[in-house]
Amino acid sequence: MSLRVAADIGGTFTDIAVEDGTRLWSVKVPTTHGAPERGVLEGVGKALAEAGRTLSDVSLVVHGTTLATNALIERKGARTALLTTEGFRDVLEMGNEGRFDQYDIRATKPVPLVPRHLRHTVRERLRHDGSVVEPLDERGVLEAAKRMRDAGVEAVAVAFLHAYADGGHEARARDLLRRELDIAPISVSHEVSPQMREYERISTTCANAYLQPVVSGYLLRLEQSLKAGGLGGPLLMILSSGSLTTVETASRFPIRLLESGPAGGAIFACDIARRLHLDRVLSFDVGGTTAKFCLVDGFGVRHSKSFEVARTYRFKKGSGLPVTVPVIDLVEIGAGGGSVARVDAIGRIAVGPDSAGSEPGPACYVRGGTQPTVTDCDLALGKLDAAAFAGGTMPLDARAAHHAIEGAVAGPTGLSVENAAFAVAETISEAMASAARVHAAEIGTDIEARTLIAFGGAAPLHAARFAEKLGIGTVIVPSGAGVGSAIGFLRAPVAYEIVRTIRTVLGGGGLDAVRTALLSIEEQARGIVAQASGQADVLAVHRSAHMRYVGQGHEIEVPFTEDPTQESFGASLRAVFEASYARVYGRTLEDSAVEATSWTVRVERPVPGSAPRAPHAATPHAATSCGSRRAYDGAAGSWEAWPEYERAALRPGALARGPAILTEAETTTVVPRGFDFRIGDEGYIWMTRTGDGA
């Protein structure tokens, strides 16, 4: 039976998952930053050895990496030049001319990826409808090319005003540049991100160019190494949208590789939702640095058309680089096991968004970290076992944790160490719950009726309290929670998505341009998906529009199924928009005109449907505890003996009442008072709120 392999390169660890359809093997190896492909090859080798197989048995490798993200954060990309419209040399630097912090007048703004002396302009100009105000000055392009060559640039971005409406000038400029320059990578904005808003589009195009040499070089080396090792099947890359694509497409559009880890996590949750037939889910993925939330409805995720990367300032919105490519709509906040706790100017306990990461890490790691983190507090509260952490490979120092909390939190507030630790845990739960509520409100959906799926090293410990704050009754901790993103890669569909700006007021004509554009981007996406999946005929097409009332500035995404070629298309769009608007904002505005600002086409190889799940069949039986642990119940204000269970020893059907602590090598699950737990037939931990807690 052929094998499928997933490799997820993170900041600290490279996770490998191998499956053959029934069994799953996973390993974690340290990320090899200088040459990340070495870590991948080492990890894949280890996992295959465990499975007793070799690379030649592998039919597919799916890969996701933080390489692109890190290159942007650390500014280790190519020396990049920009060619843009005369009069707009500084769009990249001026940004939105705002401040991201109202009161901080000393905040540092992100430095543009392309410095001013490498930003060139050329005479040309389009209107918003694509009509030409001024033709392209070809001689000017050639002169810019000469200056770029003299400056020794390694990549070029071409981004003209209104190029989303017509890419003719950009394409011609690319041809001319290619003739004059030996360097291959030239990114043009109408291909990278055909969306309106020049700052975002130019930023995205420059970032794409900046990443191209680094990423394509790496992917080429990885592919060659895998082939040399005997891999017969293809290597596919996971994108920010949660879809798979070829190495060739990924090399042209490396900007789409950002956020692949969180996307893998969201796909992991989708797959569980589908198999357990859970229609409404909130996925909760917490690592060392960040917490990610994603709403999964009908076994699928929503997509968004922009996000921000490489935030320079405490995760603050506006302090990073805007990127406008399709991305899974998830919320990521600076809250994780490594988040640092402190006391602010008015004596309030604050946690994150900064993280001690894994180096130096929490104080209890004893690797030089002295600031108290969430993990230190979990340890001080008795929720973590100092000796059994990471399967016993990395003992924690409870005294160091105690000392750090005492110095930075308990001392300044006058709280006892356990109350201080409890306050930190509550504060971070509160922050995560607030972020989840805001996200749900933005989409216009409720949160209470959902099932929480918790994974990532730090999620199972905080999941029940988080659920309680949100009014959620059921929490699932799946197996493989520690390598959830990598497993998610194996569940991702081969798909491609393109967003294109065309502003159209419904009822005002102009739908013909939309019809033409929808067909053209569908064809482009089909080509990419057909090549990656080897199938051209069974592809599914999903379309949506971003819409608003004329006069508003913010759109909502409206999926539609109506055939755009139909006469009734416009009227039916208004109807689906109004239904969505009413769901989000509670009302509609009958007299206002409606417009669509951009259109999205997603082509994918269909994923299998979901069948209703049978009730748990395994015989219920009392779970057998392996001992007990002293843990602090903050609500009651007392230390208690909480029963401890070894997850691996629990069989389907095992159940018990909280409080309880379930341990395994990669994570710890806490079942607080007021929750029951039961091991499901599939081996997952199901926690259910009983409501009779503290």
Added chain:
Amino acid sequence: MTADPQRDRIRTDLIWQRLIAILEDQAQTLIRTAFSTTTRESGDLSAGLFDARGRMVAQAVTGTPGHVNAMALAVGHFLRRFPLDDLRPGDALASNDPWLCSGHLHDFTVVTPVFHQSRPVGLVANTVHVVDVGGLGFGPDGREVFEEGICIPVCKLATEGRVNPFVLDILRANVREPDQVVGDLHSSMVGNEAAARRVSGLLSEFGCADLEEVADAIITRTRQAVEGRIAALPDGDYRNEIRMDGYEGEVELRLVLSIRGSGMTLDFAGSSPASPRGINVVLNYTTAYAVFGVNCVLNPDIPCNHGSLSPISVLAPSGSVLNAQRPAAVSARHMIGHLLPDLVLGALAPVLPVPAEGAGLIWNPSLRGTTAAGCAFATVTFNAGGAGAHADRDGWNTTAFPSGVRTMPVEAVEATVPVLIRRKELRPDSGGAGRFRGGMGQTIELVGEGRGPLLINAMFDRLIHPARGRGGGGPGQAGGVRLASGSPIGSKGLQEVAPGDMVILDLPGGGGYGPPGERDRDAIEADLLGGYLTPDGARLQYGGGDD
């Protein structure tokens, strides 16, 4: 509350955190639903929670300074007209009276009672800038507030869930975009209701009967922190003055900032009398921007509530341009308001590290005309000049301060109105010289593509009085307004631009910090390489040097 002071404290902090999150959520919803460009693109709004006594307890992080502190004062006026105990669930109060709310008719404040266990325990309020209020439109041309549009006194916009149709009819009959204005007021009411419900839910979750105990704790702790910071500054009277171009003549703003123990008083005595045109500021708004200036350098890390506002008092002579009386025109009050933080920062320079002066006022040309198809169009764009340099770093290029606005994409503007923006680019040599350079201004060139002339309502300043440097730093370049044809155009008021002629705006730069001779050679070279400085500009600002 429990008998355990440790867990009471933890609980207060959690409630505090949640209150701010609830209000922030409300502010974000308002931004997403707003029709007014200033609200949705620039965050020109605020949202706050008040206790039964009308004290502001918490506030959304998002919001513009001009609304923030003004709203804190407005709610008191609302409660004097409609005492809290007389309000019923489903009631909503509203007004846009400039003297009670935030200084011009475009800002509506909507206030909704919070009911918990059938008792009124506090109020949720928000302020939004609406698209239109009739009258002359947004601009400085008015001679009396009556010309500037409709004023709705404090009224019950809704009674027990039923919106007062008469109020809405009056509004609809008096504004140019009735659906959008009424739409924004509906959003405000719906947002307040939702926030009020969530506050009540929060009180239930934490077992509180009302807001008072939590409000006391929040306000007391905040006030103590702010008073501590003020007390750490040396007592004394600190003075500063700023001159600006003004509408019909120069305006002088004077300030004596007195620190006595843990209290601070800002007295604007000696400032110019009210202007005959609509650049006047009411005391609420003066207070808002003056206190914002103090908070930027003294308390940037302390959340805004009654406790952070009460230690600072603001005085301005009645009838002066900073405490204009009815019926003065006030529509473009931001022109002066936006200079107040620089005035305050300059006064604080002897006791706190503060930057040089910046461009201050946002340049927001309001454009009107007729499309090729014969329809009327109107738009406004926001554009920032340079910020002042600091003692240890260059000033921000083209960054709005103190306003919290952001610019709109050129592509979005051109997709809406028949105007071509041919240039929007940094303006070389505009940053004031210094050891650290002032932020750069920008040059904007735009031309109408509609039928007939383009109308521009100009509200520009710092053409005569540039941003001053600090500590020996040079001034930023002054602003400029001109037409490509050479025809005359002024910096204030509604003017006509002939078809095809191009408007050229040179936005001012920020002031430099420290003597220019102390600027690092490499920094000058880098500025020359990037073209931030021209060779001529470098010679002029930093001396001939050796090359």
